Amino acid sequence: MTDPRPLLFFDSGVGGLSVLAPTRAILPHAPIVYAADNAFFPYGVKSEEEIAGRVPVLLGRLTERYRPRLVVIACNTASTIALDPVRAALDIPVVGTVPAIRPAALASQTRVIGVLGTDATVRQPYVDRLAAEHAADCTVLRHGSAALVALAEADLRGEDTPDAAYAAVLAGLLDQPGGDRMDSVALACTHFPLIADRLAAIAPRPLSFVDGGPGIARRVAWLTRDQSWPTAPVPGIAVFTGPIDPTPAFLEHLAGFGLDRTARL
Structure with a gap:
């Protein structure tokens, strides 16, 4: 049965x-x-x-x-x-x-990784522990974005979402000290893999976007x-x-x- x-x-x-x-x-x-x-x-x-x-x-x-x-x-x-x-x-x-910090660290050659999530996620002590356990030799940049969550929802509804909006979110990581060397980004919100192709398309250089799905x-x-x-x-x-x-x-x-x-x- x-x-x-x-x-x-x-x-x-x-x-x-x-x-x-x-x-x-x-x-x-x-x-x-x-x-x-x-x-x-x-x-x-x-x-x-x-x-x-x-x-x-x-x-x-x-x-x-x-x-x-x-x-x-x-x-x-x-x-x-x-x-x-x-x-x-x-x-x-x-x-x-779980935020995909470990695979982001494994994928990084420059040892600078980003964690892109919601404001509530990126400030959690749990993220600190994951970074200490799996990315201790990396510089870990964090950025929380409610705007990117809304963009993912709008995209699924079939609405037009401008490239500039995605670029503004990604700049929250790239414009931090060390952001010019970041080569791997953990997508620490399940909404973000749905629009990872848009993030990759507007990135000023190749970036590896990883998630836990x-x-x-x-x-x-x-x-x-x-x-x-x-x-x-x-x-x-x-x-x-x-x-x-x-x-x-x-x-x-x-x-x-x-x-x-x-x-x-």
């Missing part, structure tokens, strides 16, 4: 799709529930107390409704702040999202390695905590990630 329980991906918005995509590549028949807390978007400008209080409650409600086999907090900000409380509240495996996908596959799946792909569902603008471009993008239905929590 196959197991119909889904994988539950959670983010403040559409960023977690960058984690869902590599997971679906490994587990193409996995039922998927993708939950976006767009009513409270964006997380990156909220306080730690607000996020720590909200995320465990929301994931408790989502778990009760959809009965997932595993939860992926596909959001760096939520993971760095609320991962432990969520794990304490739920009795199923919970996978968090593929590693998270491998972790999910390992944790579910002994479990059964449906014998054919199952249409996924995107769940939102607030109203959405269901433009054809937005729905088409969701469908491209295997999410053929939408619902409100």
Whole structure:
């Protein structure tokens, strides 16, 4: 018998799709529930107390409704702040999202790397620990950008987003002391891999942009390695905590990630 329980991906918005995509590549028949807390978007400008209080409650409600086999907090900000409380509240495996500092350091030749995330993520002590453990011989530059999160959301809705807006965000790293030698950037927000091609296109020189999505996908596959799946792909569902603008471009993008239905929590 196959197991119909889904994988539950959670983010403040559409960023977690960058984690869902590599997971679906490994587990193409996995039922998927993708939950976006767009009513409270964006997380990156909220306080730690607000996020720590909200995320465990929301994931408790989502778990009760959809009965997932595993939860992926596909959001760096939520993971760095609320991962432990969520794990304490739920009795199923919970996978968090780790800023990709280690692969960024491994990719760097100049030993100057950037960490591009939300304001809430880049200021977390967790990022300090990752840098000390995996990039001790590197200069680590950080920049938080709520603007880039909004650009990624707008891009998925099919809106035009100007090159100058991406250049302004990247300048937050490049214009820092040492930024002229930076050659590798950890995309420490799951929204950012969705528009990594735009960042690469406007960069004044070749930069390596790395993210944690593929590693998270491998972790999910390992944790579910002994479990059964449906014998054919199952249409996924995107769940939102607030109203959405269901433009054809937005729905088409969701469908491209295997999410053929939408619902409100």
